[in-house]
Amino acid sequence: MPRQHMLWGFSEQRWRQLQHQMRVKEERIVELETENAILHLKLAECQERTKRRSREARLCALLRMRQCHQKLQRDVKEFRQSFLVLLQSYQDDFRSCLSDVMAAVQRTQLSLEALQACQSEATHLQQRLQELESRYYLEQQRRRALHNSLVELKGNIRVHCRIRPFLSFDNKLDGSASQNCPTPGEVVHAADDETVLVRCALPGRPTTDKTYSFERVYGPAASQAVVFEDLRPLLISLLDGYNVCIMAYGQTGSGKSYTMLGPHSEDDPTLLSGAREDLGIIPRAAEELFRYTLWLISENPSRSPKVDVSIVEIYNNNVFDLLAKDNSTVMSGTKFQMVSTQEGRSEVPRLTCRAVTSAVEFVGLIHRGVKLRVQHPTLVHKNSSRSHLMVTATLTTASSLGSTDPPGQALARLQLVDLAGSECAAVSGVTGSALKETSFINRSLAALADVLGALSEHRDHIPYRNSKLTHLLQDSIGGDAKLLMILCVSPGQKHMAETLRGLTFGARARQAERRAPRRRPPSPQMQKPGVGLAGSRAPS
């Protein structure tokens, strides 16, 4: 080496120095290699640790995943179970709903069948109804014909006789009581429902019995209701288009006003306030008339039946409009002339005619009219009516819009008449102007007797125009109009002469028959079924 280093020019020292340095370097290399080995070792350890940790982490993750999986499995299982339960309940619900629906469908099916059965039944019933309606119409025609034949058989002019009770004023007048009578002084009796018996006992002569027959005879105990019930069927003729007249005839104090109106006096007219059972024919007929109008409306609402009322009194052969009269001055009312229309009807032009909508309103008008009626006290009784009272109710149909009926068609007329008393001036004790009244009364009643006589003899000329009374009654006591006369009779001996006259008058009147029906031809509207009064079924 020394040679070498000498060759290269290094000194020994330098050589040594380099050698030292080399050794140091080698040592350092060893050191570094050791360190490197250590580091390698550490690295290997780290790597090992890292591997182990990552393995552990993976294991943990796997474990967690497994746990999750297991939990999920459990959840799925639970969910499945609850789903199954739910499904089961849904299925149950569905089954029950299905059975409900099926039941409902079945029920609907049954209902449908029932409905179809009902529909066919309804169709059948409708056909039946139509059949019945046409049969009803035919029956209705027959009923009308039968009812009319019945009324005609009984007589278009009928007489009912009513014997009033023996009253205190009869006693005062009657000094000549018959010993043969059950009640002293009472000589007129109802022998039966159709016969009046008058026991005639004249001084110095043997007692003789006279009998008179009428369609109906009422004794003193007969109530107002019984009297009305017997004439009610006659009012039904109004519905068939016939004019009807009900009049009370009889001597002064025999009970005409009582029968027609009810008990009343000038100071206390109980027409409105009196007991129901005391009501006379006029208020009862008013109720009946409105019962008919209600019934007509129920049959055919488009017909709107209407009732117009006029009230007149015939005093001294003059016609006075009681609805136009001034309350304070009794005789200040207008006198009316009568005319005959082209159709031959008797009418009083400009007569007040009030439309009434109820029986109460109707009776209210009569109440007002009756208060204005002329009355004078007579020896027989203090409230003697000195005029004929005539209440006329005209039934019309005021057809409403759309109805086929002609508007305002007059269908029938009801006349209710309370005649003034027939009397013998000597018995009633009237003088002066009252005597003149008596003469007018008797003359008009004689004219009535003439008309009835002419009718009974079937004369061609009926003297309606001989008095205002008969002229006004022309439409009600001729042709096919129905007249019912209530012959009122006092039972006392004192009135016997007048009673016998009245009974003879009544017996003659009942023979008054028309020769052949002269009914005015029914209007087209009256021929239709269910239209107009003629086509109506009479209420029971």
Ligand SMILES: Nc1ncnc2c1ncn2[C@@H]1O[C@H](COP(=O)(O)OP(=O)(O)OP(=O)(O)O)[C@@H](O)[C@H]1O
């Ligand atoms: N059936 C009867 N029951 C009870 N009282 C009666 C009956 N009929 C009449 N009267 C009574 O007899 C009296 C006379 O009756 P009403 O006034 O009715 O007679 P009238 O015939 O109308 O008389 P006039 O013609 O004079 O007016 C009255 O007091 C009345 O109350």
